[in-house]
Amino acid sequence: MGGELGLAQASLIGCTIADRYIIEDEIGAGALGKVYRARHKALERLVAVKVLFEDLKGNENSFLRFQREAQAASSLNHPNIVTIFDFGLQDNTYPFLVMDYLQGDNLKDVIAKRGRLPLYRAFPILIQTAEALAHAHSRGILHRDIKPDNIILLRNDLVKIVDFGIAKRINERRNDKLTMDGQVVGTPAFMSPEQVLNANLDARSDIYSFGVLTFNLVTGVLPIIGRTPVETMSGHVSNEPLTLTAACPGVSFPQSLQDLIRKMMKKYPDERYRSMDDVKAELEWLAKAYK
Helix, strand or coil: CCCCCCCCCCCCCCCEECCCEEEEEEEEECCCEEEEEEEECCCCCEEEEEEECCCCCCCHHHHHHHHHHHHHHHCCCCCCECCEEEEEEECCCEEEEEEECCCCEEHHHHHHHHCCCCHHHHHHHHHHHHHHHHHHHHCCEECCCCCHHHEEECHHHCEEECCCCCCEECCCCCCCCCCCCCCCCCCHHHCCHHHHCCCCCCHHHHHHHHHHHHHHHHHCCCCCCCCCHHHHHHHHHHCCCCCHHHHCCCCCCCHHHHHHHHHHCCCCHHHCCCCHHHHHHHHHHHHHHHC
16 A cells, blocks of 8 residues: 555555454545544454545645554444454555444435335334433534434434544633634534634533434424525524424424424523433433324
């Protein structure tokens, strides 16, 4: 692995990483690198291997973010969070991490194909996601990029949260190497107001993003969307989200679901739920009517 090509251009299919992971196919690409299906030489186990685009010498910031993803995700042990079980440098240059190989559907693709999900299906997905985020928060980890792209549905809608690439520890001091002044990280359509403003974040920022996710899942559309990413981010700071009935005219939603989303998406963190455990409890109460 090497030569003059960067990993963004090179294919690793057929290569062996760390003398034990045989790369079989490319299965995706994220903000930081490509993801491959691989087979562990000795164990004959399928795994997913994520490899950073740039080499360590070329982009220290990307490497530090990548390393943080490995550290954050590997510190979590939950059935609804992808398991990270190896991390290293190939040829002392290219960082890689090894995780569960998930055979399922990306929630973004599910929404794109089906539109809004019926509540009897949406609630179990949301409850599992809330439980996983509550676990991460209890370990001091914020995800910071909660969106349908980062939720995989396995058989029987078992949820797996993936991509902790921009995760951070709650109350972690800013590292100038990772977040420069004025640099905003996240996905505009799902960012909390404080994330847009590059302010200090805690668990309530993930709660806001989860509110956007909830709205998207049950309506098939976004509660706040602008013509450009900047306009969308500005909307999260200044504009009220759509109501469920405005998003889906003629569809009946329980008022308690609208109230739940409204509270999760309050502009000021102090006005939101205090924890994902509180959100999960509300969802479980709502779901009783849809079993």
